[in-house]
């Protein structure tokens with residue numbers, strides 16, 4: 001056994017070394033003073049854009065990333081929670097609230113973001129969803145020509161390299177760089193969830209196909225038990241092959257340089273290796289720093305709400321609603337006990353698990369324990385092809401099965417001790433269902449706290465400012481609880497863990513008011529921050545970029561990432577951000593006369 005552990009560890013280290021060798025160089029090329037395109041941020045969108053734009057050998061492209069390299073350990077799906085504790089996370093926190101995040105330290109929700117090559121695609125839970133076709137038709141309806149589902153479907157197909165065997169054949173992409181697959185390990189709890197949802201009336205189907213309503217084992221951005229980040233998808237294959245693409249890591253862009261007279265972006269200031277450099281852009285600067293940093297960077301550069309900028313002592317160059325329209329998905333997870341085996345932290349150290357991972361299978365391939373997913377249109381249960389308002393997803397462990405989970409969420413110790421410590425003490429089998437609201441109506445805002453680019457901006461999540469969001473959360477939660485009446489869950493003796501929230505004791509247990517209180521406590525972010533540089537037509541005063549993602553009023557400046565979403569889509573956004581970046585790359589190529 002011991003020899004086995006050593007051999008398996010050596011094999012893991014060997015694979016890790018192999019991965020290090022796939023990471024793009026960042027010191028082989030000196031940064032030059034001028035490029036055709038500068039892409040800020042190597043996240044989901046940034047890696048995609050850098051790879052696609054550098055397909056033209058005549059264009060010199062510079063990709064700047066504040067974080068460091070991606071490592072194999074980050075790509076072991078089961079350890080996803082732990083990454084949030086490391087320095088590859090920006091570790092943002094929302095401003096305190098008196099009606100949300102009440103179970104978290106100081107009533108502030110932790111908002112992790114990837115600070116690493118691959119950005120949040122390296123920190124995320126790899127749940128793969130496209131959203132609903134109506135989400136994109138709605139974007140088009142809002143005046144964004146070219147963004148209807150029919151328009152964007154080719155871009156989804158372009159990046160997808162799906163191996164999901166039962167995917168809708170005419171809807172799926174099989175040859176793209178981003179691997180999408182089922183995890184080749186399933187727990188009996190996931191089987192119970194899939195069964196129970198069908199007994200509740202859902203069909204088992206490809207929720208990324210024609211109809212989203214339904215239940216399925218999770219499609220993931222993994223392949224052979226390994227995370228498929230944007231960095232791995234787009235940049236690893238280019239290593240050493242694109243002399244016109246320079247990548248600089250640990251490089252924080254502190255300002256986009258904009259000529260105040262011509263209102264033209266002409267470069268960036270970047271802080272790296274202890275120095276500040278001025279790098280010029282002959283054609284364009286593309287900001288792909290994500291939904292928190294993109295608005296921060298624009299505001300620091302003079303692009304944003306004039307009143308706020310003036311208060312901060314920044315001269316406004318374009319008066320735009322940057323930082324407004326912030327959206328996110330939340331889910332008040334509910335815990336259940338079972339007689340089936342759930343994930344337990346001690347098991348992570350089982351030599352057989354490592355052994356199976358080295359054979360590219362087994363529980364290490366499970367993305368943070370997320371295993372199955374289902375979509376309901378609660379307002380229109382009679383419609384087979386509805387527009388779901390609730391997603392339930394299953395995690396095959398509990399708050400207690402892994403110390404990183406409650407730390408990552410920043411749960412108050414008193415709440416943890418009252419509600420979950422017993423699960424840990426008695427070593428119970430337990431799992432969670434997250435009822436995620438799909439189309440929240442509350443809107444938050446990102447504001448500058450300081451003009452220092454190294455200081456974090458203020459995040460006002462404004463969760464539950466709209467009463468609909470509380471109501472739909474409660475209804476989703478009740479749907480999750482009701483599934484326990486189905487045979488699938490009965491078979492594994494699944495029961496709601498009915499420890500009360502200590503600070504909701506004023507309400508009758510399980511009354512609507514109690515659940516409202518619960519929802520306001522367990523405001524778990526599902527990390528889908530978006531919308532802060534809204535795309536819209538000129539007539540939309542809240543729009544920051546036009547439908548070709550050009551910043552209004554400033555030439556040669558675009559934003560392409562999750563922040564351009566006018567309304568958050570009904571699912572998890574990593575895939576849709578790949579789509580946005582693929583489409584942005586094509587529009588940029590078109591605008592600069594490059595034909596493939």
Ligand SMILES: Cc1cc2nc3c(=O)[nH]c(=O)nc-3n(C[C@H](O)[C@H](O)[C@H](O)COP(=O)(O)OP(=O)(O)OC[C@H]3O[C@@H](n4cnc5c(N)ncnc54)[C@H](O)[C@@H]3O)c2cc1C
Nearest residue numbers: 041043044045066119120124125126127253290562572574
């Ligand atoms: C913990 C977590 C779990 C998630 N789970 C899922 C999931 O399961 N499924 C799903 O679909 N989505 C998930 N998401 C969301 C999804 O990953 C993001 O929506 C998506 O990655 C956003 O892509 P982006 O390009 O907009 O930003 P990011 O990928 O965040 O990229 C922004 C990049 O810019 C860099 N940057 C920022 N500022 C600067 C600067 N000034 N200079 C240089 N570089 C800078 C950052 O370091 C980062 O690398 C999750 C996100 C998180 C954080």
